[in-house]
Amino acid sequence: MGYCKFLTVILFLFPFLQFSYLTEAQNGDPSAQTEVFCYYGSWATYRPGIAQFEVEYINASLCTHIVYSFMGLRDGVIVSLDEYNDYEENWGKGALTRFANFAKTNGLKAILAIGGWNEGSVKYSQMAATEAARNTFADSVVTFVQKYNFDGLDMDWEYPTQRGGTPQDKENFSLLLETLSDKLHAEGLILTVAVCADSDIAKEAYDFKKVAQYADYISLMSFDYHTATSDNVTGLNSPLHAIPEENRNNTKLNVGYSVNQWLGGGVPASKLIVGIPLYGRTYILADPEDHGLGAPINGSGTAGPHTKEPGFLSYYEICMETKWNVERNDAEGYIYAYYDNNWVSYDDVTTVTSKAQFVKEKGLAGTMMWALESEDFRNQCGEGANPLLTAANQVLGRL
Template identity: 45%
Template sequence: MSLFLKFVFGVVLLTVFVEGHDKVVVCYYGTWATYRSGDGKFSVSDINASLCTHLVYTFVGIHDDGTVISLDPYLDLPDNQGLDNFKKFNALKQQNNQLKTILAVGGWNQGSANYSTMAASATLRKTFITTARDMVLTYGFDGLDIDWEYPNQRDSTQGVADVNNFSLLLKELREEFDKHGLLITVAVAAVESSASLSYDIPNVAKYVDLVNIMTYDLYGAWDSITGHNAPLHVDQGRIYAVDAALNYWLSQGCPPEKVVMGIPFYGRTFNLTDANNNGVGAPSSGVGFAGQYTATKGFVGYNEFCTKLNTETWDVLYDSIAQVPYAIQDKNWVSYDDPNSIAKKVEYAMNLGIAGAMVWSIETDDFHGKCGEDFALLRAINSALAGSSTTTTTSTTTPSTTTTTKRPTTTSTAAPTHPTTVTTTTSTTTTSTVKPTTTTTSAPSALCTKEGPIPNPDDCSTFFICVQGNYGMVPTLMNCPANLVWDDENKICNYRYLVKCEA
């Protein structure tokens, strides 16, 4: 094929995926994947800008004075010979002139306290809005994603007042951003038991362009039994499902044209209590194995797991009610999504008339095409949105009936140890069904002088949350996600090399 014909063919493919449907595909990008090793490393240059309508850069943070700050200046900015990722990320719009780039602030590791304190103060809200606006405009983003996890939950400083304060923050942000034609999106808890605590849904929807519903992490190794990460439907006796979450948000007044369904590009791993009792709802004794590159127990990227399915012996089954696959190997139990299950979710969601789909997150798709076509999951979304009669498949696609598939056994490669690799858990965007590891400590109450987070002087990988009890301040020990440590200056779990840690 001539170079000219290859160019024309490439333009045609770009047109198909960008113009083949009028729905949104919101792609979150976990920037810490830049620091992963080998085939897990995912830089801005690895992003296929033709497969997303909105790209979300995660995360920047909130200082306790309300200022929006870079959490990794070396990665984000050009100063001091930095990698200048903000600029590179926004340059992707040269590849797709319809692409919108969004800067996300917050996430799971940020916690709720700084958001809660900021939203309660007119002065701090103004600081937040002004500095967020300046950062977005300076570096060429098209908008801001508010990822507060979660109002009136976790380490909130204001409690139930967060609900109205969140709406007020969005209202004031909307007034300022409209002056500059900037977008506002939000990442929100999915299930009713969490969302009902955190949001005045009609008011939230009133001030934002898109509502990204985190319909994943509905079950995980924090539960005592196995369950699907993102089941489309559930049978009696189970509560959390994608369909229930979407219908809850719609029933509470969120316009369908603003609703975006979340899709996980990763699986949740469990450790079975008994290898012979291995169905959905089987007893689990805790978190399962970690992915080779993501290096977080209980979590495996699709790119990591599809290669395991192709090189190891696994029993792969399909839950006809949940409409998702799961896999078993001795005491290993994994819930995940593949191209077929994703197509089912998209087809269901489109019947509700919603805006489109959101993914967490693109760096754990099979972006190298190790198991078939590159970006198999992202392509499956676009195909389903375009109403294609065929769904992109890979060698790990499960059939539509319960089936056991055996694959030859080979020796798997252990996760590499690399001191400069920065990994984090995707709990940066989870629903409140995730239960972080916490322990009420017997440490003296003198540790706490006010409510909120404080460092643990004996262990940088943990911190305390001080809460007013009946007889004084009660410190509760909290664990940072894997390979992160407490950053007391910014009040978040942060990359170790960015934090002075002596414990």
């Protein structure tokens, strides 16, 4: 996933049943299952101590789909970005096989994600530019997904037309999805797409109707609306609604606006997935006494003791810190916290509950959680293991 200020049809063994499910889902059948997509950042296997997260730590009861992140693009085809962790050969850890086996054993769908922020946009733009390259890529995806026994692909190009891309990417992305859809669906496999939630970028990058035509599900990366690298003041990472005191430029940077933009663009509610962050975005306050929303900052917050990424704290790193002064606005549905010159915007059980209720009220397909290794999966804070995931599942009627 990436900074964005800035995935699936349940497969049955027989084509008729798969078609029947699709028809019901697209018609908004209220009895259709609400999905919970759970992303797994495979790099968390290397984190030390309590931060280490292995495939087997996933709580299968809290997800319908688990998404392995990330594969990359090299010479126009899908490749592993970490062969030691992903593969079994050469005494590797075999995480791909373990992940797919875990999904099968627990009745989940295993999706393989390609892209992400660090992969950039340029090589995806180049690959999508010609029919021959799109076909070569799609063929490599089908072969790779089948080899490792996954159920489908999550296309996470961040983002068409952006970060060195070209204006032609918008049309080429649709053509790429069409090719992937044809080849994956012909093999009974799933195609999902992760998209930028920033409304201006989305308008440039995506043909909403065509994305919905070819993708089984569309996951809104509805977080990173505000970060220390994109703003010079504190802001909310993933607000559900616009805040009255926000300036006009920020009124589009919220989950509700993003969802309505895609729905208004002709995307069926039954295909739209809302992203919920299991982490917070952090800032260094310019003045510790000025610690409200919109307070001046001096850059990204200090890296967390376990995740070690400036500007980012996992939920367990936030809830384990006892110094926070927590500010909650129940009327507007947001929370942030501060101490000294540290400031963080994050989601807790209350805000996740509100977002899941929003998903339910809008008749959306479900939620996407980024990412499992950032949740309090060890119950460090006494709310129970995976409190945010649990809250979402309870509201969605899955627990």
